[in-house]
Amino acid sequence: MAHDYLIIGAGPAGLQLAASLERDGADYVVLERGSVPGAFFTRFPRHRQLISINKVHTGYDDPELRLRMDWNSLLSDDPELLFTRYSPRYFPKADDLVRYLADYAARTGVRVRYDTTVTRISRGGGDGGPAGGSGDGDSAAGGGDGAGFAVTDHTGTVWHAKRVVVATGVSRPNVPTVPGVELAERYDTFDPDPESFTDQRVLIIGRGNSAFETADSLMETAAVIHLVGSGSLRLAWKSHYVGHLRAVNNNFLDSYQLKSQNALLDGRVLEIRREGDGFCVPVSFERVDEVVKDLHYDRVIVATGFRFDASVFDVTCVPELIVDGRFPALTPVGESVNVPGLYFAGTLTQGPDFKKSTTGFIHGFRYAVRALHRVLRSRHHGEAWPVTELGEAAERAADAVVARVNRSSALWQQFAVLGDLLLVDPDGTLRYAEEVPVRHVPDAVDAGDFGPVDAHAVITLEYGADHDRVDPFDVTAARKSQQDTGGLDGRYLHPVVRWYRAGEFVAEHHMTENLENEWDSEEFHRAPLLAFLADRLAAVAPVTP
Secondary structure, three states: OEEEEEEEEEHHHHHHHHHHHHOOOOOOOEEOOOOOOHHHOOOOOOOOOOOOEEOOOOOOOHHHHHHHEOOOOOOOOOOOOHHHHHHOOOOOEEEHHHHHHHHHHHHHOOEEOOOOEEEEEEEOOOOOOOOOOOOOOOHHHHOOOOOOEEEEEEOOOEEEEEEEEEEEOOEEOOOOOOOHHHEEEOOOOOOHHHEEEEEEEEEEEEOOOOHHHHHHHOOOOOOOEEEEEOOOOHHHHHHOOOOOOHHHOOHHHHHHHOEEEEEEEEOOOOOOEEEOOOEEEEEEEEEOOOOOEEEEOOOOOOOOOEEEEOOOOOOOOOOEOOOOEEEEOOOOOOOOOOOEEEEEEEHHHHHHOOOOOOOOHHHHHHHHHHHHHHHHHHHHOOOOOEEEEEEEOHHHHHHHHHHHHHHHHHHHHHHOOOOEEEEEEOOEEEEEEEEEEEHHHHHHOOOOOOOOEEEEEEEEOOOOOHHHHOOOOOOOHHHHHHHHHHHOOOOEEEEEEEEEEEEEEEEEOOOOOOOOOOOOOOOHHHHHHHEEEEHHHHHHHOOOO
């Protein structure tokens, strides 16, 4: 039997998409290697504390606004199915997420085959042959599904599907190519018990959250801890990318700068050599013109993240990869750029916006999955992207924009990645579409996915230019920005409206940022926006005979 959709992976992204397909009554199946939903979180993070925010008490009654501070819930029609009911902790335990995902799977009724490991993915009948597809972008890749896919599991059973959605996450350790690296312990397999590190000198290769999480857990027992990595350390509160070092994991920086035997090394590990009961590790230091120094440790741990495992794809459908082979190359809607009908969901979709957005995390990709579902319904089931009719008045358009930027959790979480569209029909009628992938907009408008459109505006929430280059706690920088712009500092998150006509960019309007993120002041927000929209709409108004 051939299914319309085969989803690989019952983690958060796979469950999110499956729940939508289940609600549709679609023909789909989910194959999951583990015995429970979200099996990844039964082991990771190794020290069991999540760094995704779980803010139970927000002061809001509106469930949409509450999702802005709830980074773990999946989207559903069930108002009770929220992660905030599973833990009161701001940084909850991973085991709570495992419980939540199990309940989500049960209550949404998603069809999952557990303990089913996919061993091979082939194009068509899976009998080899030429590479499957050479789509040249979103429009080409969306043109058809070819011969579909054959997916073989560990029992030899072959599952056939018109389309495959890979939602497996990054399951393969991203181990650096350093001579002797096999002598080191790995983050995914080492014993995290701090007592086993008592009075030892420890080197941790890596400077992401997993490395700092590990260092933080060892500070009470290890004698000396060094973290090593190349380049400048990026802090999430400055870059606004939540995958950079989070404050909850940066106690180690205090111990370094306050001279408490720990250190952050800016350099490259050249080799790991066995030396007696420990290791000799030559490190090339970037701060001092690549001076090499031999350092000695009792233990070495590699904590350099994970990457996509593409080994299950045979030659008929190997997806193109980007970011040093860590992620698949995707169209704006999550389809492989070179294998039509092969889609990706969840953290695997972060490649095009790597280290710039929230797409790699639940609170970001839950909305990207909803957008993917809408694209699939449009392409393959004749359901147009939902739109709201606004009439012809600029006031209605301004009110719609103000309402959305003040309430939407999708635009808030997927800043600069998802945007709303204000569509202007040839007769002057205004329509509004929500949560469209920004990179997909040009292709969608050109292809007529929203019907005839004379002009359109893309509404996003965004941080200002160079926001990640300035210390947000430096009052002199904020003062200079006000002087440069003649107003408030615009580097913080704020609404941006960009106007296009016949596919060409015309103008943009930035709504003044606000401390409480409430952009509803008549003087500072609505009136300037209305003036901008009225001016743009007047330029495209149909001529009356």
